[in-house]
Amino acid sequence: MMRSRNTPIQQKLMKVIMLTSGAVLLLTCSSFFAYELVTFRQSSIRQLSTLGEIIATNSTAALAFDDSTAANEILSALKAERHIVAASLYDAEGKLFSSYRANPTQGAFPIVPEADGYQFTGAYFGGYQPIVQGDKRLGTLYLKSDTGAMYERLKLYGSIALLVVALSFLLAYLLSKNLQHGITTPILALAETAKAISDRHDYSVRAVKQVDNELGVLTDAFNQMLTRIQEQNLALNESSAKIVAFNQRLEQRVAERTAELEASNKELESFSYSVSHDLRAPIRSIHGYANILKEEYASVLDAEAMRLIQTILRNSKRMGQLIDDLLAFSRLGRKELMRFEVSVQDIVHTIVEEQKSIEGDRLIEVKIDNLPNAFADLTTLRQVWINLVSNALKYSRDRERSVVEIGSFEKDQALIYYIKDNGAGFDMKYYDKLFGVFQRLHSQKEFEGTGVGLAIVQRIIAKHGGRIWAEAKLNEGATFYFTLNAMSSPSIAVNEN
Incomplete structure (x- = not known):
């Protein structure tokens, strides 16, 4: 056939x-x-x-x-x-x-x-x-x-x-x-013309009309099509030239804006670092003097004065933590990632044990599934798991038993890590605020914090080329997912700015 x-x-x-x-x-x-x-x-x-x-x-x-x-x-x-x-x-x-x-x-x-x-x-x-x-x-x-x-x-x-x-x-x-020549000759001539046009890309070529029957009509239609293609080709060439010129101007403007943005980011990071660093000393002084008042003058101060001193100590400690988080967040922009094969299983086990010891006698159940190795920076990846595990334990502390599940799975040829808790959860309509700096979905009275932890997590994962997202229901817990590449090759150190 x-x-x-x-x-x-x-x-x-x-x-x-x-x-x-x-x-x-x-x-x-x-x-x-x-x-x-x-x-x-x-x-x-x-x-x-x-x-x-x-x-x-x-x-x-x-x-x-x-x-x-x-x-x-x-x-x-x-x-x-x-x-x-x-x-x-x-x-x-x-x-x-x-x-x-x-x-x-x-x-x-x-x-x-x-x-x-x-x-x-x-x-x-x-x-x-x-x-x-x-x-x-x-x-x-x-x-x-x-x-x-x-x-x-x-x-x-x-x-x-x-x-x-x-x-x-x-x-x-x-x-x-003898008779088939009358049919095939015009068709073969038309085919030769089409082949010549295809080989040379010359749309100015025209087929010769040899008969006035249906084959003649086909030849006329073919020539009209070539005329339209030639006109469209000329218009396309003109448009392409304009697009090339526009792209060149756009690339130049993008390069200029990128340079300006990089300069602004560096200035902003330097400013954040300087402000955070310079605020440390006075905050330490305030905390230190307030602590002296509490310890040495407690006997001569009334209850209202002691309440105010306790408020100063609590807020100065919170301010110190906030400054430390700001410093950590600003350092991420300048930090060089040293990537190599790391054992995620070992990192998570160590962090879970540390966080359990901090939580004391709370009833905590942590289920750790298989966690494949990752090609990542050890220090920053450890910080990601510290923030996620501590958040899971913090937001589930009102439960009679805190249950945290940590594991991984593959989807669309990507390795996805996750951590799930049975804590307070959050309303998904406020999801856009979840990873913003100083953005909190719960009040300070409910759960302490600075609102920087998840922003740090997102920035670290973004620098690794991955992404993070979450699913939750209010009062039913939350699940955080993030992607990193599974690693099976020999350890290789990569210095990435």
């Missing part, structure tokens, strides 16, 4: 004409042979029946007078009919009276005559003819003939038919070879 699809159109047309001619000739010859066969069989039966009537008429006297010699002479006359292979006469009682064989090897005669009439049986045809004188039946004539005459006639007709078929095929071939 595929070969016939790829056959050149000249050969296809020639094949169509030859196959059509062959089919017509085959049908005609088959019909002719079938007709000849039927008519010849009918004429052969008629001829044999006529011969039988003549022999039967001539044999009445021999049967009437019981003259077997005369009967034998009558049957011997059948030698003139070369296709009669056997004949016999039966008397009125059905006994064999006389017989004739064209060939001594011919088989036996029927013992008794059968029903009158003639019919074909295998390679022979024959039958029985009644011998009647007046109203009295004197006997029966049996004749048997071969079909040699029919086969000779069919052989002659077959030879003539083969000659006619051969001459017809030759004529059809010559006619198809």
Whole structure:
């Protein structure tokens, strides 16, 4: 089927004409042979029946007078009919009276005559003819003939038919070879033009119109299509030139804005670092002096003064923690990641044990599933797990039993780590604030914190080329997911700025 699809159109047309001619000739010859066969069989039966009537008429006297010699002479006359292979006469009682064989090897005669009439049986045809004188039946004539005459006639007709078929095929071939040029020449010219355009990408080339029929209409449509393509190509080239120029200007502007943004970020990081660092000293002083008042002057201060000192100590400690978080967040922008293969399983086990010891006697259940190694910076990845584990324990401390589940799974050819708790959770409509700096979804009275921990986590994971997201329901817990590449190759240190 595929070969016939790829056959050149000249050969296809020639094949169509030859196959059509062959089919017509085959049908005609088959019909002719079938007709000849039927008519010849009918004429052969008629001829044999006529011969039988003549022999039967001539044999009445021999049967009437019981003259077997005369009967034998009558049957011997059948030698003139070369296709009669056997004949016999039966008397009125059905006994064999006389017989004739064209060939001594011919088989036996029927013992008794059968029903009158003639019919074909295998390679022979024959039958029985009644011998009647007046109203009295004197006997029966049996004749048997071969079909040699029919086969000779069919052989002659077959030879003539083969000659006619051969001459017809030759004529059809010559006619198809000449006539198909009127169809294929315009199509081949159109194909050559299309190939030249495809090879040279020159849409100014036009096909030559050779006829005014449907192929001429196809040529005109092809040329019109080329005109439109040429116009569109020119417009596209002009647009491409404009786009290239625009892209160049855009790249230049992006480079300028990027440089400005990098400078602004560096200034902002330096400012945050300087402010945080410079605020440390006065906050420490405030905390220190307030602590001195609490320890050395507690006996001379009333309850309101002690409450105020306790407030100063608590807020100065919170401010110190906030400054430390700001410093950690600002350092991430300048930190160089040293990536190598690290055991996430070991990191998480160590952090969980540390956090459990901090929480004291709380009922805590931590389930740690398989955690494949990661190609990451050890220090910052440890900070990610410290923040996530401590948050899970902090926000589930109001539960009778804190349950935390840590594990990993693969999805879309990416390794995903997760940590799930049964804590306070949050409303997903505030999700956009979750990873922002100083953004908190719970009040300070409910859960302490600075609102920087998750921002640090997101920044660390982003520097690793991963992403973090969360799912939660209020009062039903939260699940945090993040991606890092699973690692199986040898340890390689990569210094990444």
